[in-house]
Amino acid sequence: MSGWQTLFYKEVLRFWKVAFQTVAAPVLTGVLYMLIFGHVLEDHVRVYDSISYTAFLVPGLVMMSVLQNAFANSSSSLIQSKIMGNLVFILLAPLSHWSWFFAYVGSSVVRGLAVGLGVFAVTAWFADIPFAHPLWIAAFAVLGAALLGSLGVIAGLWADKFDQMAAFQNFVIMPMTFLSGVFYSIHSLPAFWQGVSHLNPFFYMIDGFRYGFFGLSDVSPWVSLSVLLVALAAVAGLAVHLLRIGYKIRG
Amino acid sequence: MSAISFQSVSKTYRSARGEVHALHEVSFDIAEGEFFGLLGPNGAGKTTLISILAGLARATSGRVTVLGHDVRADYAQARRSLGVVPQELVFDPFFSVREALRIQSGYFGVRNNEAWIDELLQSLGLADKAHANMRQLSGGMKRRVLVAQALVHRPPVIVLDEPTAGVDVELRQTLWQFIARLNREGHTVLLTTHYLEEAEALCSRIAMLKLGRLVALERTSDLLRQASSNVLRFKVDGALPAALAALARVTGRVVQLPAHDAAEIERHLAAVRAAGLHAEDVEIRKADLEDVFLDVMATHGAPLQAVKGVSPGGGA
Numbered sequence: 001m002s003g004w005q006t007l008f009y010k011e012v013l014r015f016w017k018v019a020f021q022t023v024a025a026p027v028l029t030g031v032l033y034m035l036i037f038g039h040v041l042e043d044h045v046r047v048y049d050s051i052s053y054t055a056f057l058v059p060g061l062v063m064m065s066v067l068q069n070a071f072a073n074s075s076s077s078l079i080q081s082k083i084m085g086n087l088v089f090i091l092l093a094p095l096s097h098w099s100w101f102f103a104y105v106g107s108s109v110v111r112g113l114a115v116g117l118g119v120f121a122v123t124a125w126f127a128d129i130p131f132a133h134p135l136w137i138a139a140f141a142v143l144g145a146a147l148l149g150s151l152g153v154i155a156g157l158w159a160d161k162f163d164q165m166a167a168f169q170n171f172v173i174m175p176m177t178f179l180s181g182v183f184y185s186i187h188s189l190p191a192f193w194q195g196v197s198h199l200n201p202f203f204y205m206i207d208g209f210r211y212g213f214f215g216l217s218d219v220s221p222w223v224s225l226s227v228l229l230v231a232l233a234a235v236a237g238l239a240v241h242l243l244r245i246g247y248k249i250r251g
Numbered sequence: 252m253s254a255i256s257f258q259s260v261s262k263t264y265r266s267a268r269g270e271v272h273a274l275h276e277v278s279f280d281i282a283e284g285e286f287f288g289l290l291g292p293n294g295a296g297k298t299t300l301i302s303i304l305a306g307l308a309r310a311t312s313g314r315v316t317v318l319g320h321d322v323r324a325d326y327a328q329a330r331r332s333l334g335v336v337p338q339e340l341v342f343d344p345f346f347s348v349r350e351a352l353r354i355q356s357g358y359f360g361v362r363n364n365e366a367w368i369d370e371l372l373q374s375l376g377l378a379d380k381a382h383a384n385m386r387q388l389s390g391g392m393k394r395r396v397l398v399a400q401a402l403v404h405r406p407p408v409i410v411l412d413e414p415t416a417g418v419d420v421e422l423r424q425t426l427w428q429f430i431a432r433l434n435r436e437g438h439t440v441l442l443t444t445h446y447l448e449e450a451e452a453l454c455s456r457i458a459m460l461k462l463g464r465l466v467a468l469e470r471t472s473d474l475l476r477q478a479s480s481n482v483l484r485f486k487v488d489g490a491l492p493a494a495l496a497a498l499a500r501v502t503g504r505v506v507q508l509p510a511h512d513a514a515e516i517e518r519h520l521a522a523v524r525a526a527g528l529h530a531e532d533v534e535i536r537k538a539d540l541e542d543v544f545l546d547v548m549a550t551h552g553a554p555l556q557a558v559k560g561v562s563p564g565g566g567a
Contacts, residue, residue, distance in 0.1 A: 002360055003357065003360050005357070006354060006358050007357075007358060009354075013345070013350075014345050017345050018345075081343075084341060084342075084343070084344070085339050086342060088307065088337050088339075088341055089341075089343065089354075089355055089358070089400065091305075091306065091307055092305055092307070092330060092333075092337075092401075093358035094326065094327035094331050094359060094360075096327070246309070250307060250309060251302065251309070
């Protein structure tokens with residue numbers, strides 16, 4: 001294995017060794033959302049005429065889990081290594097900033113997809129889920145996980161304490177995922193909040209991912225893909241830049 | 252070619268209280284195959300200098316090369332040439348000893364390294380801990396793993412930043428036997444330590460830093476020779492007279508005074524007697540590196556920039 005492949009392998013091994021916490025627990029959380037929201041709202045909310053609310057909910061929950069866990073992987077690995085001091089082993093190695101980027105983001109994508117598959121495998125039992133456009137499903141899952149993995153790299157480099165990381169997660173990532181249309185179609189919102197939702201990149205990721213299953217979406221999947229690609233380019237660009245200058249990791 | 256070359260290295264931190272000059276125009280070279288000691292009190296800048304060498308920090312100005320490779324412009328080659336044992340006792344809690352070594356080896360692109368990993372485990376007394384998780388190891392064992400991790404890619408230049416701080420006698424013996432062997436086989440060693448007897452025993456040449464400036468750079472033997480030749484050592488109950496106390500190194504009851512000849516020894520003992528004190532266990536010994544160190548640190552309020560050039564002295 002080359003240097004970046006070793007770092008990628010080590011990062012995958014890291015979460016896999018604690019898979020109960022990093023994979024099984026988020027799958028359970030997704031299933032709990034499914035049971036509670038599906039049960040409470042099934043008879044009250046109708047987003048698309050042809051789709052039950054529970055079916056509507058499944059792709060949203062899967063994508064939410066993919067995104068949150070991709071973010072959690074790179075961000076928590078970096079901050080733990082910074083605080084434990086063992087980041088030094090990687091800092092001493094002849095790894096380029098691109099090696100760091102592909103290893104940390106790549107492992108985040110793997111964790112995001114592993115959790116996403118787990119959530120899907122369990123929640124899909126509750127409803128009939130079609131696969132209208134599998135390529136769109138794969139594209140949004142992988143690119144969305146890469147976006148959040150990159151964002152996790154930035155947060156992991158920036159945060160000096162677990163406290164700051166928790167703030168980033170609770171005040172940025174959580175609201176943006178919850179307000180992205182996982183549990184509802186934004187067409188059901190008042191005009192003002194629809195406008196706000198259109199500024200949220202998470203909305204496009206959820207909407208585009210859902211299109212892959214049902215062939216139905218609030219906006220065209222091409223628009224969603226474009227927004228996702230632009231956001232990914234910007235966030236990944238910043239992450240690579242921070243790694244190149246050794247932001248907060250090389251004094 | 253020099254194994255390590257520091258060229259006018261300065262480091263300035265910006266802190267809340269203004270600018271801190273951690274290193275000021277430090278220049279010296281270490282030749283291939285040398286066992287080199289970098290000494291200085293806490294806060295002298297030793298770890299900062301090593302961090303810049305290792306790429307963990309960046310110099311504000313100046314240049315550092317490892318076997319000719321610039322640590323900034325050609326960082327990959329420079330880091331491949333270096334094996335650094337960090338001062339802090341750090342470890343990755345997710346892995347076993349062997350996994351940690353395999354992973355570290357992989358970062359450097361070294362494949363099929365099991366034979367060397369086995370040899371490292373054997374030489375450092377870690378063979379029976381290979382499958383233990385890092386969390387289960389004692390402090391001394393973790394230190395051994397740090398040494399093994401630094402050496403796993405067979406670096407020609409080895410940097411040890413206070414490797415024996417707080418470790419037991421057995422590990423010190425194991426470690427120095429192994430490092431001395433690697434040095435005999437041609438590896439260059441750069442050591443920082445607070446144990447001056449270790450530096451005296453191991454290092455052929457020594458640099459001393461004080462407040463970020465180079466204040467001494469000489470062969471160990473020359474440093475010892477230029478020191479005041481003898482030390483008068485005795486034990487005493489009670490406070491020394493002020494004139495003697497100013498010269499003395501006092502550790503509990505033990506008093507050590509520099510003395511050049513028999514007349515000076517007699518004067519010291521007379522002064523002790525005159526103060527109404529009784530000197531016990533009187534002995535005279537040769538000055539050691541600690542005496543030189545204290546002497547250099549005391550006299551160089553101003554930095555000694557006229558150190559003997561930047562080339563390795565004494566034909567090393």
